[in-house]
Amino acid sequence: MSCSYRTYTPAELMIWIPQLIAKDDLHAFYISHAWLHLRAEVLKEQHHECQLCKAKGLYVPATTVHHVKTVRQCPWLALTKSNCMALCDNCHYEIHHTKKYRWNDERW
Ligand SMILES: [Zn+2]
Numbered sequence: 001m002s003c004s005y006r007t008y009t010p011a012e013l014m015i016w017i018p019q020l021i022a023k024d025d026l027h028a029f030y031i032s033h034a035w036l037h038l039r040a041e042v043l044k045e046q047h048h049e050c051q052l053c054k055a056k057g058l059y060v061p062a063t064t065v066h067h068v069k070t071v072r073q074c075p076w077l078a079l080t081k082s083n084c085m086a087l088c089d090n091c092h093y094e095i096h097h098t099k100k101y102r103w104n105d106e107r108w
């Protein structure tokens with residue numbers, strides 16, 4: 001099945017994402033086809049497994065895809081697969097709420 005959608009170059013992301021942040025509408029990024037497609041690919045490639053639990057030898061289904069470097073901090077990496085990680089809800093919560101990551105206010 002082919003599906004065409006708008007995608008963005010890093011240079012475009014560096015313009016688009018700060019505009020969304022300025023409008024407090026980063027949600028628009030998370031519902032964009034470009035992100036949803038990348039997200040689906042990441043989940044598939046990482047076998048729908050939480051990568052942090054996997055590192056601990058546990059199998060936990062991933063429910064979300066996290067940006068290692070946040071969209072706010074590094075907008076140009078927002079659609080870079082190697083910056084994305086499949087996680088379970090618990091790990092995702094921890095990663096966003098531990099001191100180490102307290103600067104991180106990204107929600108997804
Ligand atoms: Zn996990």
Ligand SMILES: [Zn+2]
Nearest residue numbers: 066067107108
């Ligand atoms: Zn996240």
